[in-house]
Amino acid sequence: xxxxxxxxxxxxxxxxxxxxxxxxxxxxxxxxxxxxxxxxxxxxxxxxxxxxxxxxxxxxxxxxxxxxxxxxxxxxxxxxxxxxxxxxxxxxxxxxxxxxxxxxxxxxxxxxxxxxxxxxxxxxxxxxxxxxxxxxx
Numbered sequence: 001x002x003x004x005x006x007x008x009x010x011x012x013x014x015x016x017x018x019x020x021x022x023x024x025x026x027x028x029x030x031x032x033x034x035x036x037x038x039x040x041x042x043x044x045x046x047x048x049x050x051x052x053x054x055x056x057x058x059x060x061x062x063x064x065x066x067x068x069x070x071x072x073x074x075x076x077x078x079x080x081x082x083x084x085x086x087x088x089x090x091x092x093x094x095x096x097x098x099x100x101x102x103x104x105x106x107x108x109x110x111x112x113x114x115x116x117x118x119x120x121x122x123x124x125x126x127x128x129x130x131x132x133x134x135x136x137x
Contacts, residue, residue, distance in 0.1 A: 011044025013098040013105035020078075021113050028116035031082040037096045037108065039077060050099045052076050056084060057093045060110050066092075071099070081115065088118040 020036040021029055029035070040049035052075060056067035067085050069075070075083065076098075086092060093110040 011042040011047050011100070012103050013040065013042045013047070013049075013100050015106040016040070016077075016096050016098050016108045018094060018096060018108050018111040021111060023109070023111045026112050026114065029081050029086075029113050030116050031080075031088070031118040033081050034078040035081065035084070035094055035096075035113070036078040040098050042100055047100045049076050050101050052099070053097050053104075054079055054084060055095050055107075056086060057095075057110075058091075060093050060112075062093065062095065062110065082118070086113075086115055088115050090115050 016037040017023075018035065018037050020034065021027060035054075037052075040047075051071040051073045052069070054067070054069040054072060054075070055062060055065055058064040058066060069079075069084070072079070091112070091114045094113050095107045095110045097107045098105045
């Protein structure tokens with residue numbers, strides 16, 4: 001009965017928008033930063049945010065999708081760059097959509113994102129230089 005009421009109270013989820021990176025002024029994203037979207041809202045005014053789908057592509061038309069989270073029940077309104085599997089020093093387009101228990105929103109507008117140097121990549125490079133310098137391999 002409670003689940004039935006939950007389904008009945010959910011309206012159509014509104015189209016989300018990505019707010020980080022800033023669509024108007026994109027800056028470099030680093031591995032521990034979050035891609036962030038607007039808060040879930042629906043036409044019922046009190047519906048349930050069931051899951052989120054994140055997509056990352058190499059092109060703005062999303063004809064070359066390289067990352068698709070499918071039904072993500074954990075990262076509902078934001079996701080860490082490294083959790084998405086994005087690589088350093090790359091250019092991407094990101095979009096998101098929300099789902100209630102009964103319906104799925106439209107995809108957000110694509111947002112351009114470029115990644116900077118990741119700490120893990122720099123550390124690996126520095127370790128290899130130190131190994132070569134001090135140990136000769």
